[in-house]
Amino acid sequence: MRYSFLSLLANAVSGQRLWTPAWRDAAPKPSYDAVIVGGGGHGLATAYYLAKEHGLHNIAVLEKGWIGSGNAGRNTTIIRSNYGLPGNIPFYEWSMTLWEGLERDLNYNTMVSQRGILNLYHSDPQRDAYARRGNAMRLHGVDAELLDREQVRAMLPFLNFDNARFPIQGGLLQRRAGTARHDGVVWGYARAASRLGVDIVQNCAVTGFLRDGERIVGVETSRGPIHAPKVGLAVAGHSSHVAHMAGLRLPIESHVLQAFVSEGIKPLIPNVITFGAGHFYISQSDKGGLVFGGDIDGYNSYAQRGNLPVVEDVCEGGMALMPRIGRLRLLRGWGGVMDMSMDGSPIIDRTPIPGLYLNAGWCYGGFKATPASGWCFAHAIARDEPHPAAAAFRLDRFATGHLIDEKGVGAQPNLH
Amino acid sequence: MSDSRLNSVRHGRADGAAGVRATPLHHRALATLVAGRGQTAALAERIGTRFGLCLPTTPRRVSSGSVAFVGVGPGRWLAMDETGDGLAFETALVEAAAGHASATDQSDGLVLLRLSGPDLRRALAKGIGIDLHPAVFRLGDAATTPFALIGTTLWRIDGGGHAHDLTVEIAVARSYAADFLQALTEAAAEFGFDLHPTARG
Amino acid sequence: MTAPTAQNTGPSRRLAKGGLIDRSQPLEFDFDGRPLSGVAGDTLASALLANGVTLVGRSFKYHRPRGILTAGSEEPNALVELRSGARREPNTRATMVELYDRLSATSQNRWPSLEHDALSINRLAAPLFGAGFYYKTFMWPAALWERLYEPLIRRAAGLGRAADHEDPDRYEKATAHCDLLVIGAGPAGLMAALTAARSGARVILADEDFRLGGRLLSDAPEVDGAPAPLWVDRVLGELASFPDVTVMPRTTVFGVYDGGTYGAVERVSDHRAEPLPWQPRQRLWRIVARRSLLAAGAIERPIVFGGNDRPGVMMAGAMRAYANRFAVAAAREAVAVFANNDSAWSAARDLSRLGVRVAAVIDVRERVDPALTAPLAAAGARLMLGSRVIATSGKRLSVVEVLTGGKRETLKVDGLAMSGGWSPTVNLTCHLGSRPVWNDALSAFLPGSLPPGMTVAGAANGRFGLAACLADGAASATAALADLGFAVPSAALPRADDDPAGLIPFWHVAESKGAAFVDHQNDVTAKDIAIAHREGFRAVEHLKRYTTLGMATDQGKTANLTGLAIMSALTGKDIPETGTTMFRPPYSPVAIGAFGGSHRGKAFRPTRLTPTHGWATEHGAVFVETGPWLRAQYFPRPGERDWLETVNREVTAVRTGVGLCDVSTLGKIDIQGPDAATLLERVYINGWSGLEVGKARYGVMLREDGMVMDDGTTARLGPTHFVMTTTTANAVKVFQHLEHALQVLWPELDARIASVSDQWAQIAVAGPKARETLARIVDAPFDLGNAAFPYMAAAELTVLGGLRARLFRLSFSGELAYEIAVPARQGDRLVRALMDAGAPFGITPYGTEALGVLRIEKGHAAGNELNGQTTAHDLGLGRMMSGKKDFIGRVMSNRPGLRDPDRPALVGLRPLPPGARLRAGSHLIPVGQPTDAANDQGYLTSVAHSPTLGHAIGLALLAGGPRRIGERLRAVDPLRNEEVEVEVCNPVFVDPQGEKLRV
Amino acid sequence: MRIPCPYCGPRDAHEFTCLGDATLTRPDPAAPDAASAFHDYVYRRDNPAGPHRELWYHGGGCRSWLEVTRDTRTHAITDARFAADRSSAAQGTEDRP
């Protein structure tokens, strides 16, 4: 059923009985033209664009749990394209463009909210680094503004300006950035892909690969073997694990990032704010909860949960930046297992193994990439060549030295 | 030391006896002693001969006369001499170690305080994560651990007062000392905190 | 503020006697501006009820009137804004607020008043607002989302309001250690703590309530033949006699973390209007426990039926608690009880005994033990077995409609006690990721695999009888302690009876009329679950996210199980197969301020002060935060118009006379031992073995990936003794890097390192008059002459008549310059002495700002260039890389991407229009080319106004770098809407031959 | 999480920093395949879900580099020893998870 005000009305009078499943909960077929492993945002978007842009309809997304159970369902929903390096900017901007039309494309309200993101700076060198980044964005046609302290104060008067250990000096603002409803993105892509014939198979864990010599010709799963000449991996925090089944060792470590939500309150925080002198960023969900997070826990983990020191560190940042949230309560914290790549940037590429394609290494920033990641990965799978917007995201860049290290911290994933 | 209470300044709760007291220890020579690779045993022997004590291989303080060594890491000690001057003590250590270790004067690098009082354990618990229960952190035990976010090394000494009163000496990097005192004052305020005035600054 | 309304009040419902309250201590408080009174021992909820206030809030989505559902931290409904102004605390559960004098609370999520809420019209639109409706609409027109729909949704959502000001109260954090942490002080927890205490263990007993006893306070049974509270007092008395037992009331253990670490929050002062002096509002505890015992009890669950959210409908156990513990009758006229289990009958019996009229007990079961029914029948209650409630009515409950014997009947009651059975409070057992397991006999989830070191006892472990809880508490503690090697003395258990706990599973009255609520706070109804089912959101986690079931401030403590039971009925899968959603910390919401502790404001992070801080303050320095340090940024003089004028003066003083600057913040590392030089060879790109004693050398360190990590000078003080300096920013990192090299990479090396950053005060003395200044303080016979002490010389010497010092002839500014170090306590003396010595030459203190200008004039790379993305080649330091040895980063520096001659490399820039200013962060575009990414050839890293040259200068990383010297480019800065034409030049603007520093 | 430092005793993990995989050995820079060996050493990781030997630095305590064996699924720590004590024999032959 197409979603519209009319369909809502029809259901209102029918006692909500006309609704049908948002997507088909498919059973796996023995073979497909391509399978995507991982039913997160990236996997589902890839399937959707494979079907829509490349005409591949006999495809499946294989998800070991329920769709959206990974990082797509546990991120802090920030979308932005305020990157600084040429390898990144066009890609994230393409993603931003896709976000801007997503709801109508999918006929699903993913609540893309362009409320803006403000990255605060607290020193001259930090201002200079933001200026470098903001100007790089502008040269790529991406919106960016550099605010001084008084402009920030006018915008967010409740921040701590006057008693700060690291006083706010200004901020880099991207107005087109914002948030999107994380679960809605998963469900929207699933519904749209399902309508184009894609099989969405839940509770189907990939446990191995079917090989014909060198070439990969399908996957072993908890629900039996599935043949496909092309297999795309989009398993976020589990890339090393799944790639290992194919004999690949990746430039990736799995780390846990925690996030938190407060009790719901009336509107307080109008946009997305990042603290530049501590590990803290925050926005407010449409439901009223303050959604916030900070640094990763800092050690390899597949546990999907974190520890107390980071909770404290994040809240210390929060209190330093906006001491009026002291009496608001932290309602829930959770963690996600992320692929931390060795230069902090992703990989969308063919692998050295014929038939196997890789979409990985998104670190803590892949939610915003969801549309473009799906778009470009679909392109790579369908055409066997990189999409121009993602051409820098090569797997061999670590060997050649063409790194995309936005933070400049080098091959230490827990610092990215 | 006991007379230092007389000219202390009270912070926090004003009534009753102070729960926590702090006195600076100004005139100590301090040095880091670092053993050479695989030379800890030889060093211990030399130090033993020279200073008449057994160099601890665990985080403990061992003293003899005016000299004490506090284990701060494998093959690393904070050495101190209550009477000496920094350079002289460094030289004495270098001579004693005879090539088995290096010594580095730290008399100016660290600020030392003696802390005591019936509520000291509760006050320190607000910054220090390790267990300072007297059955766990025994007389002579030492630890290097942050107080809140500031690095410290502390060791338990005999305060000469009530047995259940914890008495420790604590070393903090000089550049952090003012901030440390600020944090300690805040932690101890509810118990009443007697701070010897020269400890500030 | 709301005007007092007649309806939301009533005559006192306080029972004439009984209760664990202190009637001699009346407490005044107000709710929505109306003055009310309670007594010590009340919660806000019990006091409101005692005053007849049953309407307490409005629900999240439909703004339905809501009352008080529970008597504990599981409360979904009775949320208020507590206190006001800067202390306003939205969403505070009235059931958890200990009443204090002059408490003030306000209802929330309503306008204009609680009684008349405009948004309650949402109820009319409820058919439109089914689960997930917002995903299906508000898409057209696109631009209206941010401008119209979203603001509307945001304003309607979100319950209470945050405070308008900074939180005025203090918070602190602390760590505690114990052998056994007992979580919950009901019968099981108390017995456990007592058992452990008697065996000599270190015990912490924490309970979130302000009064200990758990259900013993609410159920009022007898223990050892006496009222339970007496037994509780005896136990607490005995516990107090053990020095190593800590009893912590008002303390919620909110989270289980790795390694036996538990998070807890102690509400030190929340029961007062304001904290006492020196007391924090709350204290966050990290409890490190060798073993823990979870005795958190059980939470009663509702039954889902039409109108089950009406004020007046309450959990049976809560009604029992209000009567027994608080001496409050939850209803004035009469109550009915609706249940599927025995415990509600005990509640009914207690109510009836205390004089509350029980009109009827409605049980879905056909048969109930006559021992339970008889007393109620005798008290005149109707026994309606095999029956169910299908609807309620009244703004506040007045009528209950019952389906009994195939007929509908109405009962006039103003209270309805419901009970769907009890769910063990297993939350904390799941925080490390395990799932609870379904127990069919109890119709409840019980703890699954437990966090290491944890055991569970009492109702949390499915033991619902009192005697069983006492025994379980003792036995579990005994086992845990025996495991730790304690000899546990055996002791007789107190005598008690087990309450009957028979139950048949029952979740949802299918015949319900009107909305039947599953999640009271988030307004999720049985119908919403049916929608989710229809649309395929059948996995419990999908169900949760699509309907928001269990996502409110109570985290579905009362709602989750009924919700998934209803889903399980729809799918035909049983409950274990349906599963539960994940429990996460915190167990109940915790103030963000508590997690922050004292680390806020200026105390957010520690501050390091330099040895000359006091002196600089006296001299009017303006300070700047550089990492942990406060450093003097510049020293303004009266009459100077702005900082630039000051900085120009300071720079000029250095170039023409002499200046001094505290550089103690640089990392200083003492390196000794036979392999000291070898260590340097391996961490620096250049050679070290040949460095003479008494000389210093500039060194560059790479990361193993080939990028520059740090730079600095290292001096050789003896054959096996070096002192290394690092940048201020990387001091800690470099020390760790050296330790890594010595302990991990090459443990065979014998080099011994010690940080001496805090030991030495180090002051740069720079300028043509530097030597003459220093000459006045160095002790004879030290020879400062150029021959005896040339550029890059280093020496140990004495100054000021015997003061130990180190002198290095280094120059960051490009002038004749020295860095002189003395023991840190002498830093103040040294700086004053230097000021005196330099007075004849006009010695000028300079700060970090002038330091920056001087180094840019001299073309030295610093933080903005050492940004982790640059190689030694990029910075013009490639020639330093030794070809004769291995060093960290050598191999990876040879990757093609790092050797590409077109990589951006360091150059100088000067603006062509004289007087134009440059901006760091500008990008470089060829003249005549469009300003776009394709023509982006680099960017400005550092800029300054050079008073020496009289114009702006800049350093930049430009593609192709030095081979483009002389070329003209445009420095564009779209952010600030500026553009300047620049000429590429040598980055060394001043004295490129380096003559000045060698004089 | 608490790490049993062999010198200091058990300490909260926030006193430490983690550097990751401890099974890697810095390759011989003079070997003919040094470039690819260093690429593996610097960038590629087994990243196992299960027991993991990893390097932790006790910066808040004794400043030792430790080799800690920790399960990445449960965070359970089964061993912690001084990295400097790794015998050269163990370095090459340890089985990889």
Ligand SMILES: Cc1cc2nc3c(=O)[nH]c(=O)nc-3n(C[C@H](O)[C@H](O)[C@H](O)COP(=O)(O)OP(=O)(O)OC[C@H]3O[C@@H](n4cnc5c(N)ncnc54)[C@H](O)[C@@H]3O)c2cc1C
């Ligand atoms: C706390 C947190 C906050 C974040 N905040 C942001 C943010 O604000 N903005 C932003 O842009 N990014 C953010 N991110 C990052 C972002 O969430 C991820 O980069 C992104 O979601 C990853 O792509 P995905 O959605 O496809 O991953 P996932 O949703 O994790 O999808 C991967 C799927 O693969 C499945 N899978 C794994 N192994 C197998 C197997 N063997 N067989 C079958 N299926 C398998 C998993 O179950 C999972 O569903 C955050 C991440 C976290 C953890």
Ligand SMILES: NC(=O)c1ccc[n+]([C@@H]2O[C@H](COP(=O)([O-])OP(=O)(O)OC[C@H]3O[C@@H](n4cnc5c(N)ncnc54)[C@H](O)[C@@H]3O)[C@@H](O)[C@H]2O)c1
């Ligand atoms: N008849 C029945 O069906 C039935 C059912 C359940 C319970 N009960 C009765 O309830 C009692 C159960 O005894 P018990 O000792 O197991 O539990 P309890 O409910 O008596 O006590 C649990 C205590 O734990 C505290 N608590 C819970 N979570 C906490 C946390 N995270 N941090 C700090 N404190 C926390 C609560 O405040 C409470 O005081 C018995 O008397 C039993 O008979 C009866």
Ligand SMILES: Cc1cc2nc3c(=O)[nH]c(=O)nc-3n(C[C@H](O)[C@H](O)[C@H](O)COP(=O)(O)O)c2cc1C
């Ligand atoms: C943006 C965002 C907002 C959230 N808001 C809430 C919330 O209001 N209430 C809640 O209980 N959980 C909220 N959550 C957390 C989820 O309940 C859940 O913890 C998270 O999706 C991770 O799943 P898990 O805890 O089941 O592992 C939110 C999560 C995200 C990503």
Ligand SMILES: [Zn+2]
């Ligand atoms: Zn240690």
